[in-house]
Amino acid sequence: MMVTTTIEEDIARDYAHGALEEAIQAGLRRMGHSGTTVRGEDLVGIDQFHVGGHQATADLAEQMGLGPGMSVLDIGSGIGGVARFLARHYGCTVVGIDLTPEYVAVAEALTRLVGPVEGVSFQVASATDLPGGAGRFDAASMLHVGMNIPDKDKLCVEVARALKPGGRFAIYDVMQVGGNQLDYPLPWASTAATSFVAEPTVYRRALEAAGFDILAERNRREFAVEFFRRVKSRQSESGPPPLGLHILMGAEAQTKIANLMRNIEIGAIAPIELICRRR
Numbered sequence: 001m002m003v004t005t006t007i008e009e010d011i012a013r014d015y016a017h018g019a020l021e022e023a024i025q026a027g028l029r030r031m032g033h034s035g036t037t038v039r040g041e042d043l044v045g046i047d048q049f050h051v052g053g054h055q056a057t058a059d060l061a062e063q064m065g066l067g068p069g070m071s072v073l074d075i076g077s078g079i080g081g082v083a084r085f086l087a088r089h090y091g092c093t094v095v096g097i098d099l100t101p102e103y104v105a106v107a108e109a110l111t112r113l114v115g116p117v118e119g120v121s122f123q124v125a126s127a128t129d130l131p132g133g134a135g136r137f138d139a140a141s142m143l144h145v146g147m148n149i150p151d152k153d154k155l156c157v158e159v160a161r162a163l164k165p166g167g168r169f170a171i172y173d174v175m176q177v178g179g180n181q182l183d184y185p186l187p188w189a190s191t192a193a194t195s196f197v198a199e200p201t202v203y204r205r206a207l208e209a210a211g212f213d214i215l216a217e218r219n220r221r222e223f224a225v226e227f228f229r230r231v232k233s234r235q236s237e238s239g240p241p242p243l244g245l246h247i248l249m250g251a252e253a254q255t256k257i258a259n260l261m262r263n264i265e266i267g268a269i270a271p272i273e274l275i276c277r278r279r
């Protein structure tokens with residue numbers, strides 16, 4: 001019998017580690033933690049799975065118009081670093097949704113470990129089939145997820161449905177900015193079969209058609225090049241950190257990072273922010 005899988009199943013399988021919580025616990029022990037001493041900042045090397053880490057999250061968040069008591073949807077929440085950051089720094093209630101069941105379980109476990117962080121929850125769901133009724137959230141964030149979503153129109157229609165009128169949608173995705181073919185593996189896809197990197201115009205068109213006004217757009221290429229320069233120099237001095245993104249990316253981590261850096265340096269792709277408001 002031939003077994004067929006959907007693209008979303010292939011993507012979730014590509015991200016799955018198999019023993020991620022144990023690997024993170026082992027990293028924490030190498031950092032000298034015994035379990036009860038872990039704080040949110042101890043996880044920053046691993047729980048922000050995007051170019052620029054914690055700084056990129058903070059830079060995006062400050063454009064979202066957030067305040068205490070607001071409800072935020074974090075789309076493709078990974079192991080929960082962005083959701084915990086938004087809850088802690090802005091006092092928001094955050095629902096993180098993600099396709100990869102193991103990431104959702106680890107996001108929940110880490111939130112218990114460091115906190116608990118009030119008002120943060122996670123569930124397995126797709127960005128193109130969001131849980132809950134219309135107008136449930138005041139704002140939405142999505143960091144380095146659209147590269148795995150083939151249908152940007154469907155994504156934007158779903159996010160528009162989930163947001164209240166006036167709600168902001170903040171995107172930070174790697175987008176195609178030059179004509180070059182990409183080398184794989186990349187951090188979000190082992191092969192081109194699960195990668196759907198698109199030009200900013202594709203996002204803009206999908207967003208406007210779904211009822212968003214685009215308030216700001218920023219190409220973060222220079223920030224990314226500087227980020228990778230610092231990571232490289234730190235690693236050449238002291239090797240990979242006990243808790244780093246190499247744990248999430250598995251055996252091909254070094255090739256994934258090298259391909260990403262090269263593709264950014266030659267101007268094929270760049271991390272780009274888009275800040276939008278639902279009409």
Ligand SMILES: C[S@@+](CC[C@H](N)C(=O)[O-])C[C@H]1O[C@@H](n2cnc3c(N)ncnc32)[C@H](O)[C@@H]1O
Nearest residue numbers: 048049050076077078098099100126127143148
């Ligand atoms: C590169 S990681 C980024 C995680 C997180 N946003 C962060 O910045 O730390 C991409 C995440 O998107 C999730 N993902 C990919 N496609 C998705 C989809 N259609 N719906 C929900 N999550 C998705 C993956 O499971 C993975 O956790």
